[in-house]
Structure formats: structure tokens, C-alpha cells
Amino acid sequence: MNVDKILAIAGKPGLYELKLQTRSGFLAESLLDGKKITVGMRSNVSLLSEISMYTYSEEKPLAEIMRAIAVKENEGPALSHKEDNAKLIAYFKEILPDYDEDRVYASDIKKVLNWYNILQAKGLVSKEEPKVANAEAIKEEVVKEVKEEAKAKKAPKKNKKEE
Known part of the structure; x- marks a missing residue:
């Protein structure tokens, strides 16, 4: 379930999807009726992900x-x-x-x-866990890459004359 662009706007019923950011605020579309509204920066807005x-x-x-x-x-x-x-x-x-x-x-x-x-x-709910990269797996991958690079640097280089 991705709620990164779903908003709750104080004083407005329902939820809104963030569509476009503007200089003075942003454009949001109601999940209830599909109407688009502009929301100023002074409005009290909460992202569901927060x-x-x-x-x-x-x-x-x-x-x-x-x-x-x-x-x-x-x-x-x-x-x-x-x-x-x-x-x-x-x-x-x-x-x-x-x-x-x-x-x-x-x-x-x-x-x-x-x-x-x-x-x-709206079909936006899911019982599946979000696929978030595991920090430990990322760390292992980076360590593996660093070791491979170090190994490649230590390997003897062939002379151009030998070829």
C-alpha cells in the first residue's frame, strides 16, 4: 500500500491525491468525487505516510x-x-x-x-508488505563490491610487451 501521495486536508472531507505542485501550493484530486482543487501553502495538510x-x-x-x-x-x-x-x-x-x-x-x-x-x-489497499530494501542486505552488497574492486586492483597487470 503506497500512501506517499495521499493527503488529508483540514476542513475538507475525505482524502486527496497529490497531483501537481505549484508555486503557491499544489493541485489535489479528491478520492471521493474526483474533483480537483488547489490548496495553498497555509492550509493544514497531512500526508498519510507521515x-x-x-x-x-x-x-x-x-x-x-x-x-x-x-x-x-x-x-x-x-x-x-x-x-x-x-x-x-x-x-x-x-x-x-x-x-x-x-x-x-x-x-x-x-x-x-x-x-x-x-x-x-479505490483499490489502493493491500495486505502485502511494501518492498523496502533491507539495510543489512544493502550493506552486504556494498561490502561485496568493495572487496571485488580491491581484489581487481591487487591482481597483477599484464605488460603490453607480454601480449
Whole structure:
């Protein structure tokens, strides 16, 4: 699930996809109705990739929470955000059992479920892990390349006269 260009704009319902950056802000397209709007730099805008929720041990990125919902629902729609708070909280505990109940409110849960359902309707949710390069694998590859270069430099060079 790639939420790098998905925005939540304060005061505007739903989610938006970042389309184009301009000098005075940017152009975004609503995922609800497809309408394009211009958003100024003074607007309060959040990228979904930057949003996290509190748990008792750490802050959990929203993308991971969305992936957990996708796994639970087999990439289908989640519980409606219009259900009563007790039902929403029970549902959310199944998805994120260690969420911090003092700092995550029912309104936050409603927002996450609403956003998930918007993304799911557009086919933007996935239960697959994102393919992120493993830092250890990259390090091993770089070390291997450096060793090969060093080995090539140490190898005796043939004289042009010998050829």
C-alpha cells in the first residue's frame, strides 16, 4: 500500500491525491468525487505516510494499521465509521490491540476507518508488505563490491610487451 501521495486536508472531507505542485501550493484530486482543487501553502495538510497512532510501546505508522485492516478484511471494506463508539473501539482493538486508549480517541478511530474505506473503494489497499530494501542486505552488497574492486586492483597487470 503506497500512501506517499495521499493527503488529508483540514476542513475538507475525505482524502486527496497529490497531483501537481505549484508555486503557491499544489493541485489535489479528491478520492471521493474526483474533483480537483488547489490548496495553498497555509492550509493544514497531512500526508498519510507521515501519520502515526499511539500504542503503549511506540507510534505505529498509519500504513501498517491500514495493512492490518486489509489483512483482517481480506482487502475488503472495514466496519463503517458511522457505527457507535463501543463497536468501533472493539473492532479497533482487534486490529491494534495495544493502542493507547488514553491518547487515541473514538474520533481518531472513525477517521482511520473512513480513510481505509475510501482507499479500499479505490483499490489502493493491500495486505502485502511494501518492498523496502533491507539495510543489512544493502550493506552486504556494498561490502561485496568493495572487496571485488580491491581484489581487481591487487591482481597483477599484464605488460603490453607480454601480449
